[in-house]
Amino acid sequence: MKRLRTWKAHDHKTSPAYPPEVSPLPRPDGWFYMGLTGEVKPGQVATRRLGCEDVVLWRTARGVLHANRPYCPHLGAHLGVGGTVQGDTLVCPFHGFRFDGTGACVRSYDAEPVKAALRTVEVREMCGFILAWNHHAGSPPTWEIPHLDSAGWSAPVQASVEFSSHPQEVMENFVDTGHVTRLHQNTIIGCEVTGLKPDAQSWSADFALRLRLSGGRTFVHAFSSEIHGLGYLLAEIDIPYGSLRAWLMNVPSGEWRVRSTFLFSVRPTLPRPVKGVYAALASHGALWATLHTVMLPANGGDVPLWNAKRYVDPPHLASGDGPIGRYRKWCRQFYPQDAA
Numbered sequence: 001m002k003r004l005r006t007w008k009a010h011d012h013k014t015s016p017a018y019p020p021e022v023s024p025l026p027r028p029d030g031w032f033y034m035g036l037t038g039e040v041k042p043g044q045v046a047t048r049r050l051g052c053e054d055v056v057l058w059r060t061a062r063g064v065l066h067a068n069r070p071y072c073p074h075l076g077a078h079l080g081v082g083g084t085v086q087g088d089t090l091v092c093p094f095h096g097f098r099f100d101g102t103g104a105c106v107r108s109y110d111a112e113p114v115k116a117a118l119r120t121v122e123v124r125e126m127c128g129f130i131l132a133w134n135h136h137a138g139s140p141p142t143w144e145i146p147h148l149d150s151a152g153w154s155a156p157v158q159a160s161v162e163f164s165s166h167p168q169e170v171m172e173n174f175v176d177t178g179h180v181t182r183l184h185q186n187t188i189i190g191c192e193v194t195g196l197k198p199d200a201q202s203w204s205a206d207f208a209l210r211l212r213l214s215g216g217r218t219f220v221h222a223f224s225s226e227i228h229g230l231g232y233l234l235a236e237i238d239i240p241y242g243s244l245r246a247w248l249m250n251v252p253s254g255e256w257r258v259r260s261t262f263l264f265s266v267r268p269t270l271p272r273p274v275k276g277v278y279a280a281l282a283s284h285g286a287l288w289a290t291l292h293t294v295m296l297p298a299n300g301g302d303v304p305l306w307n308a309k310r311y312v313d314p315p316h317l318a319s320g321d322g323p324i325g326r327y328r329k330w331c332r333q334f335y336p337q338d339a340a
Ligand code: FES
Pocket: 072, 073, 074, 075, 076, 077, 092, 093, 094, 095, 096, 097
């Protein structure tokens, strides 16, 4: 599935917890999901939201991906609105000035470039998707998301949902072990988490979830998972005839606004003739099952709760809660120091 499928989070019965442009949490720094590699083919330009400003992604004819903040330093045109790629340059639609991959203007009307540059955004590509670095002061990356080998893995399938919340709130699900057998009780009746701990910009843990199956049967679903910053969660899961990678990517798309995308990729251990069909069935099946559990209130969905809840600080924690206080302290590294 190449197309981005978008689900609606609003049920029109609840109001957002904060007025527009108000957020109790700052916008986080870090690596954030910008879409699938195939959404920006050689010679193409695409616009994505990151923080409260757009990012213009463009790929040279030779396949090198670049990203910039959108406004032309000449007279302010948005490079994502009619901007084109010519060779190794991005061409502004307004007066035709050209910019190279470093953001520098390399040509104006009379071939003499003006001394001005577009602001560049660092990007990385792996496993068939694009990540971009967001920093409140425009500083370069200070950490990386571990590179994954994608040999033998299927191209990821994805679906996304945008709602009123914040990447920190969505990612708090990772350490909020107390909610699992309550909110998700229709599907999860037991939850054991081991090794839940932070390490610099990441947390990792091993999960063993006891799932309720039809006919009163149960099944233990064990997997390891990790988060890197507030935008990237990866779970690696053994499935029959192969392995599954599941990602949850959160992008701040406004004040108290977040876009979350679920991606699934499969590495089958089956012989070639059935491999592709199995990978497609398993990854789409996982996507469908995830959307129907996290999206629907009747199934114990997280998204309707995130969409309507507010941020309580300090929270009134009870014994039985996961390490939420420790998580929130760890989160402060992703915010401007004065805001933290
Ligand atoms: S505004 Fe971009 S070339 Fe004039």
